[in-house]
Amino acid sequence: HLTTPRIRALVADGVPFGEAVSQAERELVSELNITPPGFAPGSAGIEMNLLGGDTDANAFLLAVGSVLIRVAMRRDGSVEANLQEVLNSYAIDLADGSLDAGADEEVSAVLPWLDTRDIERRLGARLAEIGSSAEVPDLDRALDQDRDGYVNSDDCGPLDPAIHPGAEEDVCNNLDDDCDGFIPEDADGDGFHVPECGGTDCDDGDPTVHPGGIDLCGDGVDSDCDGSDEISCFVTIIAGTFTMGSPAEESGRDVDETQHEVTLTRDFEILNTEVTQAQFEAVRGYNHSEFSDCPDCPVETVNWHEAATYCNELSELAGLASCYDCWVGDLSSVRCEPSGTYLSPYECPGFRLPTEAEWEYAARAGTTTATYNGDLEFVREDPYWDCESAEVLDPIAWYCHNSGGRTHAVGTFNPNDWGLFDMLGNVNEWCHDGYGVYPGGSVTDPNGPIWGSSRVVRGGAYYFNASGVRVAFRFGYTPNSTFGAKGFRLVRTTDP
Numbered sequence: 001h002l003t004t005p006r007i008r009a010l011v012a013d014g015v016p017f018g019e020a021v022s023q024a025e026r027e028l029v030s031e032l033n034i035t036p037p038g039f040a041p042g043s044a045g046i047e048m049n050l051l052g053g054d055t056d057a058n059a060f061l062l063a064v065g066s067v068l069i070r071v072a073m074r075r076d077g078s079v080e081a082n083l084q085e086v087l088n089s090y091a092i093d094l095a096d097g098s099l100d101a102g103a104d105e106e107v108s109a110v111l112p113w114l115d116t117r118d119i120e121r122r123l124g125a126r127l128a129e130i131g132s133s134a135e136v137p138d139l140d141r142a143l144d145q146d147r148d149g150y151v152n153s154d155d156c157g158p159l160d161p162a163i164h165p166g167a168e169e170d171v172c173n174n175l176d177d178d179c180d181g182f183i184p185e186d187a188d189g190d191g192f193h194v195p196e197c198g199g200t201d202c203d204d205g206d207p208t209v210h211p212g213g214i215d216l217c218g219d220g221v222d223s224d225c226d227g228s229d230e231i232s233c234f235v236t237i238i239a240g241t242f243t244m245g246s247p248a249e250e251s252g253r254d255v256d257e258t259q260h261e262v263t264l265t266r267d268f269e270i271l272n273t274e275v276t277q278a279q280f281e282a283v284r285g286y287n288h289s290e291f292s293d294c295p296d297c298p299v300e301t302v303n304w305h306e307a308a309t310y311c312n313e314l315s316e317l318a319g320l321a322s323c324y325d326c327w328v329g330d331l332s333s334v335r336c337e338p339s340g341t342y343l344s345p346y347e348c349p350g351f352r353l354p355t356e357a358e359w360e361y362a363a364r365a366g367t368t369t370a371t372y373n374g375d376l377e378f379v380r381e382d383p384y385w386d387c388e389s390a391e392v393l394d395p396i397a398w399y400c401h402n403s404g405g406r407t408h409a410v411g412t413f414n415p416n417d418w419g420l421f422d423m424l425g426n427v428n429e430w431c432h433d434g435y436g437v438y439p440g441g442s443v444t445d446p447n448g449p450i451w452g453s454s455r456v457v458r459g460g461a462y463y464f465n466a467s468g469v470r471v472a473f474r475f476g477y478t479p480n481s482t483f484g485a486k487g488f489r490l491v492r493t494t495d496p
Contacts, residue, residue: 005095031099054135059142070110172197212282234269252467261442271489273410274298296409298427298487304479307488308336315350323352353432354491355447356456363423365416370470372416390466397425399469403462427487431456435476461485
């Protein structure tokens, strides 16, 4: 359609048909300028067909179609009518071998906004819908979104024309300007640069040491560059057997806390604090916590998927396998599920959320009372209202009686006997498991339902009353939920 008027004009001028088609194709590539000048589709437009699979011709056709549809979407009115108008007007322009300036501006405006992976995913779904087995063309092989002369697949900065193979390297911008895989100010490749370039990486020779790193308590290494390896660090928990749930006589008890014996067979490391806003932002690059004025407070207003993504990114930084499969979206729109690589979360060597059993085992720290500081007196059954004081909670937990209606810096109150802070109160903590009914008998290495509409949340929060700040208290929320002061802490199996 785009080349027909030009082919007719050339033929009318005496150019043989085959040569006219080839010339019109070359001019189309040059004028649309969405691929490098030297890109050759490999066949004339009249032979291009997306059902033909992944060829240069079809990749180019997909690129042209994607760009022009996006141009049509930016115009007011019906997309279908706009697309026909775009095709007609561009074809008329190309009749003399060139596009006008307005068309070039339209193409330039839409190029950076194309999501190539999403386009390929949608095309794949459409091909499957019509029963085609054709392979989806690799759009990045034909598209040059930043118009720097390098197709996306060869360009490590497809949206920045200053970043491409052979570009001049700026040693202090924390970018791989020349696409050689090496960032000068990040010698260890952990994504954090050195103080000389305005960065905060306290050891540029060790990729596990950086502002987003996690300390191992007492090892003498400041892995997170905060000046200490004692606050917010991993504590090793030795596997064992305990009674999970609450006895019938426990004050504030709920019906879903049936006591049962649980055996954990694998040792694990658990973060002795909830993940802080500063730690989360250092790795994920954003922080939408309600109480964002406190970097040492626990991160909150994060959904389960965001917590899982943080675990994955920390695993990648540490060179460990990921425990979650994540896809689609960014920030709070990301979606994850437990990795299908492992039969259970205990087998994954990377960072993850604790299973509900691991969480309660670590929170109890060998105790059997309602809190790890003793039993409660009579409390209201509703965990959100009627906030009376509970003496056993005051030294260990931020809850509605003492919090002042907000979160507080981690590690402020006394830890439990295993050195873990804020296992009760401050923010609710996401667990790995889907929410479900407890088993009736003894279990080994449980991890709850794999699928379901909700994920387990434990520990209670700053606005709960005493009945909701018990070790056995549990509830479930949809994994994309962000309300209710939800945060998390990390675990890692030490002998997967």
